[in-house]
Amino acid sequence: MCENCNYTTILKTAGVDATANRVSVLETIGNNNYPLTAMDIYHVVERTLSINRVTVYRILDLLVAKNILERLSSGGRTAYFGMAPNENHLPHPHFYCTSCGRMDCLNSESVRINTEQLQKTFPGKIENIAIRVDGICTNCLKEKAH
Ligand SMILES: [Zn+2]
Numbered sequence: 001m002c003e004n005c006n007y008t009t010i011l012k013t014a015g016v017d018a019t020a021n022r023v024s025v026l027e028t029i030g031n032n033n034y035p036l037t038a039m040d041i042y043h044v045v046e047r048t049l050s051i052n053r054v055t056v057y058r059i060l061d062l063l064v065a066k067n068i069l070e071r072l073s074s075g076g077r078t079a080y081f082g083m084a085p086n087e088n089h090l091p092h093p094h095f096y097c098t099s100c101g102r103m104d105c106l107n108s109e110s111v112r113i114n115t116e117q118l119q120k121t122f123p124g125k126i127e128n129i130a131i132r133v134d135g136i137c138t139n140c141l142k143e144k145a146h
């Protein structure tokens, strides 16, 4: 759970009305320590609010467009959602388990990119760098060992 982010304030600062649905979607993602799929988020939010899947998808699109959330690609069809980097959350790489499909947050120190060097060799404007490390998670490794 993140005790540093105030979800209502984050929405208002981005110029988005802090409706109960939006706060709940943002809270669900912010309070989780690994990224979630739209379906995961929907199943958590629908426990307390009457909401449909389309509304959840729309809120996710809006919050990604407002740079509050980041959409993480698994390389397949399923996207995962996590908090976009902000003052409380440093940009960090992600680990994707190709066996169980779970995405995890890696330490921001684990993979370093020299953006200055990158910018020297690439003349365009860099807006976002996403790093995904693919492999087998520790849970799946343990299961295989049995
Ligand atoms: Zn936070």
Ligand SMILES: [Zn+2]
Pocket (backbone or CB within 6 Å): 097, 098, 099, 100, 101, 102, 136, 137, 138, 139, 140
């Ligand atoms: Zn796994």
Ligand SMILES: [Zn+2]
Pocket (backbone or CB within 6 Å): 034, 035, 082, 083, 092, 093, 094, 104, 105, 106
């Ligand atoms: Zn993350």
